[in-house]
Amino acid sequence: MPEKKRFHKRQTRKKPAWQLEIANERIDILFSQADVEFNNNRPDLSNRYVEIARKIGMKYNTPLTKHKRLFCKKCGHYLKPGANARIRLDSEKKTIRMTCLDCGNLTRFGYSKRNQT
Template identity: 35%
Template sequence: MKHAKRKIALERMHVLINSAISNARLNPDLAQKQASLARRISTHHRIKMPYELRINFCKQCKNFIAPGINSRIRLGRTPLKAIRITCNFCEHTYRKVIAQ
């Protein structure tokens, strides 16, 4: 029974985040509510949010950031290839290293 609830919660989180990404440009308030609901589901059921969903949240202010809509994405030119993501809400910048 516990495994079934966990699976349903994970599916619901995927649906909500995908819906939030598609609504981010036209209706940003709805997108924020959908993303916060996905986060609440993960905390309520004590499920760690998968990486592909977690990267859509700012690490500092915890707001939902859709790539290119309410965040700035830049490629680094240093020898260590990295993507720099800047949140437009709190201006926090963090990097994701690209494996070569």
């Protein structure tokens, strides 16, 4: 009988709740600022805010689920439907197809009730 390999449980230090709260708040603020700057014709600033928000999300292990439709995963640009993003509905697959007009990346989101956030 082969010896069973023992794995030590890797300790994943979770950040304290209050820190996560602050991180989420900062992400919210950054995305709303990104929108403001985009409307001010400063997309470069919006992109910078998105970059910072993503970094915070990574650092605190908080996925940007709430904001995942607001930026391009490939080039990291802030996306505004009608301005630099094209949105198409695929009723057959029940998905939203969002194309980033800056780099041409296509992202799909499910919109069935189960997937709604």
